[in-house]
Amino acid sequence: MRGVLRWLGPLPDWVPAFLLVLLAALLPALVSTEYVLLGMSMIVTMLLGLSFNLLFGYAGMFSFGQAAFYGLGAYVTVLLLNDGVGFYPAMVAGVAAAALVALLSGVLLVRLEPIAFIMLTFALADLFEFVAGHARGLTDGDSGTIASLPDSLNIIVGVDPVYYAILAVATVTLALTLAFVKAGTGLVLRGIREDALRARTLGIAVDRRRLGVFVLSAAVAGLAGGLSVLSTQIVYPSVFAWQVSASALIVTLLGGVGLFSGPVLGAVLLGLIDFYVGRFTTNTLLVDGVVLLAVVLIAPRGVGAAGRGGLLAAPGTLIRCLRSKARGARAGAPG
Amino acid sequence: MSFATFLDQLFAGLALGFVLFFSAAGLNLVWGVLGVMNFAAGAVYMLGAYMATTVIARTGASALGWLLALALVPLLAALGGALTEVLLLRRTYRDHNENQQFMLTLALSYLLAGGIVLVYGSGFRTVALPASLNGSWNVLGATLPKYTAIVIVLGVLVAAVIWGLTYGTRVGLLTRAAVDDRVMLSVLGVNVNRLYTAVFAFGIALGALGGVIDAPGGAVTTNLETTALVPAFIVVVTGGLGNMTGALIAAVSIGVIESFATLQSPTYAQLTPYAVMTLVLLARAAARRGLLTSRAPVVR
Numbered sequence: 320m321r322g323v324l325r326w327l328g329p330l331p332d333w334v335p336a337f338l339l340v341l342l343a344a345l346l347p348a349l350v351s352t353e354y355v356l357l358g359m360s361m362i363v364t365m366l367l368g369l370s371f372n373l374l375f376g377y378a379g380m381f382s383f384g385q386a387a388f389y390g391l392g393a394y395v396t397v398l399l400l401n402d403g404v405g406f407y408p409a410m411v412a413g414v415a416a417a418a419l420v421a422l423l424s425g426v427l428l429v430r431l432e433p434i435a436f437i438m439l440t441f442a443l444a445d446l447f448e449f450v451a452g453h454a455r456g457l458t459d460g461d462s463g464t465i466a467s468l469p470d471s472l473n474i475i476v477g478v479d480p481v482y483y484a485i486l487a488v489a490t491v492t493l494a495l496t497l498a499f500v501k502a503g504t505g506l507v508l509r510g511i512r513e514d515a516l517r518a519r520t521l522g523i524a525v526d527r528r529r530l531g532v533f534v535l536s537a538a539v540a541g542l543a544g545g546l547s548v549l550s551t552q553i554v555y556p557s558v559f560a561w562q563v564s565a566s567a568l569i570v571t572l573l574g575g576v577g578l579f580s581g582p583v584l585g586a587v588l589l590g591l592i593d594f595y596v597g598r599f600t601t602n603t604l605l606v607d608g609v610v611l612l613a614v615v616l617i618a619p620r621g622v623g624a625a626g627r628g629g630l631l632a633a634p635g636t637l638i639r640c641l642r643s644k645a646r647g648a649r650a651g652a653p654g
Numbered sequence: 655m656s657f658a659t660f661l662d663q664l665f666a667g668l669a670l671g672f673v674l675f676f677s678a679a680g681l682n683l684v685w686g687v688l689g690v691m692n693f694a695a696g697a698v699y700m701l702g703a704y705m706a707t708t709v710i711a712r713t714g715a716s717a718l719g720w721l722l723a724l725a726l727v728p729l730l731a732a733l734g735g736a737l738t739e740v741l742l743l744r745r746t747y748r749d750h751n752e753n754q755q756f757m758l759t760l761a762l763s764y765l766l767a768g769g770i771v772l773v774y775g776s777g778f779r780t781v782a783l784p785a786s787l788n789g790s791w792n793v794l795g796a797t798l799p800k801y802t803a804i805v806i807v808l809g810v811l812v813a814a815v816i817w818g819l820t821y822g823t824r825v826g827l828l829t830r831a832a833v834d835d836r837v838m839l840s841v842l843g844v845n846v847n848r849l850y851t852a853v854f855a856f857g858i859a860l861g862a863l864g865g866v867i868d869a870p871g872g873a874v875t876t877n878l879e880t881t882a883l884v885p886a887f888i889v890v891v892t893g894g895l896g897n898m899t900g901a902l903i904a905a906v907s908i909g910v911i912e913s914f915a916t917l918q919s920p921t922y923a924q925l926t927p928y929a930v931m932t933l934v935l936l937a938r939a940a941a942r943r944g945l946l947t948s949r950a951p952v953v954r
């Protein structure tokens with residue numbers, strides 16, 4: 320019994336994420352198409368949140384321009400797709416484009432002090448929005464670029480195959496990201512987050528590590544953008560809008576910054592909130608504002624880690640508490 | 655380019671620069687003194703513009719109504735700002751978590767923008783420039799629209815007021831002291847909390863003032879938040895975080911350069927803020943290795 324409890328006790332922070340992935344795999348069998356479509360958009364938002372969590376949660380770099388890479392992924396994917404390239408190669412090209420832009424801009428950006436990093440990543444996304452809106456020959460400007468998708472990946476033809484394609488890519492990405500943050504590299508990044516000066520003194524190339532995680536995070540955001548083409552089927556310049564960057568931040572914050580499952584939980588929660596509240600009002604700005612304000616004031620570390628134990632760690636905390644009580648009782652009994 | 659055209663563009667650029675300066679100054683002041691990056695500045699600007707359309711329309715689009723909006727809207731914004739500072743922002747100083755403060759102001763910007771959509775709807779609103787402020791003067795062969803002249807004069811006035819407050823009054827003295835050492839100042843018996851409230855309220859009022867000035871004549875839309883915020887951010891970064899003189903120089907030069915660039919290509923002229931910022935940042939990086947350190951580097 321004690322063995323089982325110890326095994327259950329402190330739940331690793333990635334377990335909820337993969338439990339939700341399992342649930343997501345069963346989703347089409349359990350609920351109607353409406354909810355499968357909701358799940359699809361949740362997965363895309365989750366990946367976007369994951370890219371932000373990688374940067375901020377693990378490396379302490381507060382980016383407010385994830386939309387730049389998300390949008391690049393979406394645009395490169397849709398433009399190549401319309402040129403006759405297959406969806407997956409186009410998506411990979413989108414990821415590569417996002418990573419490349421992150422590499423080039425990151426050389427300057429990662430050296431900035433935090434507040435300038437926030438503002439300039441923000442300005443980068445805004446610059447792309449301007450370009451996408453004005454390069455009409457390429458993107459049709461504000462009218463948007465319609466994706467010509469093959470039947471096998473068209474939600475109008477069939478929702479489930481598209482859903483499973485998105486889920487599969489997302490699951491692989493989650494697993495790879497988990498491997499990255501749990502490996503030595505992730506540990507070094509957390510060290511830099513806690514004390515950059517000490518890390519530098521220990522001989523760690525801080526700027527290069529920061530650049531590395533910036534590029535990786537951009538690639539994940541680009542992937543989210545590429546997948547979003549499947550669920551939206553049309554790409555507008557507003558994929559670069561700061562509200563997109565803000566949603567990455569909100570879901571991460573809601574779920575728990577620096578927790579691996581944070582953005583997954585956050586994306587599901589925010590998706591459900593927006594979905595149900597959306598039936599009463601179209602003013603999601605107000606709703607998201609209330610959610611964000613509540614999180615910042617009440618649970619600044621997110622629902623995954625509210626207080627010391629947190630909502631999700633609550634079972635573990637409870638069990639630990641009971642266990643120490645039981646141990647205390649046993650210790651007291653002989654005397 | 656003839657001299658008249660030169661003057662035309664110069665006037666337009668100066669007006670553009672000073673409107674930019676209002677919101678950037680508010681942002682910069684709050685950052686410099688409180689250490690808070692107020693992301694809601696764009697929403698405040700938008701709110702100022704929307705409220706100005708209401709006030710001016712209600713008073714029959716007269717010059718008096720415009721003056722009323724100019725006085726009333728920043729005052730209301732300052733009240734709201736003071737309330738926000740006391741109720742919400744104040745509780746974040748103890749940890750001094752920049753990111754939490756940023757997210758708080760982001761939440762506020764959502765709430766403000768959502769509130770505006772709730773009250774005004776998501777369509778655009780317009781209010782005409784009062785007739786007595788319309789028209790133009792002829793200066794050395796160039797046309798100087800009355801409203802442009804008013805904006806420039808107002809800009810110079812506001813810059814002078816900020817300078818006078820900072821260097822000529824006791825409040826300004828205390829504010830500068832608070833930037834250097836907040837704890838020491840409160841030990842000396844100064845109510846730093848009240849000082850912070852006043853600075854935040856003043857910063858918000860400046861942002862709203864930009865919106866009021868921008869409102870007449872054009873369309874006031876929900877896009878205004880982004881179109882106001884991005885250049886303001888850029889001005890603050892270009893001028894040096896927390897540096898008010900730098901912000902004034904950056905705002906006016908960006909305005910003037912953009913105005914002259916419009917002659918070449920109205921579309922690409924919109925990229926001026928980015929171009930100027932990139933050049934300044936690169937030059938600064940070349941001048942010294944440490945990039946963009948606004949205050950004395952903190953060794954932790």
